[in-house]
Amino acid sequence: MIYEKLENQLAMETEAGREAIEVWYRVQKGLTGAQKVAKSFELTELTRQTMRAGLRKRYPDATETKIQEIYVDRLLSFHGTSVEEVRRKQKEQAAAIISLPPVNNS
Numbered sequence: 001m002i003y004e005k006l007e008n009q010l011a012m013e014t015e016a017g018r019e020a021i022e023v024w025y026r027v028q029k030g031l032t033g034a035q036k037v038a039k040s041f042e043l044t045e046l047t048r049q050t051m052r053a054g055l056r057k058r059y060p061d062a063t064e065t066k067i068q069e070i071y072v073d074r075l076l077s078f079h080g081t082s083v084e085e086v087r088r089k090q091k092e093q094a095a096a097i098i099s100l101p102p103v104n105n106s
Contacts, residue, residue: 011017031039051074055067062070073083 011021028036048071052067052071055070055074056062059067059070069083076082076086
């Protein structure tokens, strides 16, 4: 909700922004629940493609594997973590599993 309000505030600063918000609300109002869910998936995929395209432009020599790693790291950063942190936790969990005593099934 906070983001929506901020986005609206920014958009409302221009005539084009105000018109865009008005059109978007009219479109949303006419959608069924299923159509709204489908539209959210569509917009999410568009955002992913745009983000990856920006990363490819910023890092033109990077492999697709590296682009994917940067992409995932950026997404994780929104949740307060990183690829490095996830890998560290995975190693810790694997070490803990390896050190578990065998299960006695008798």
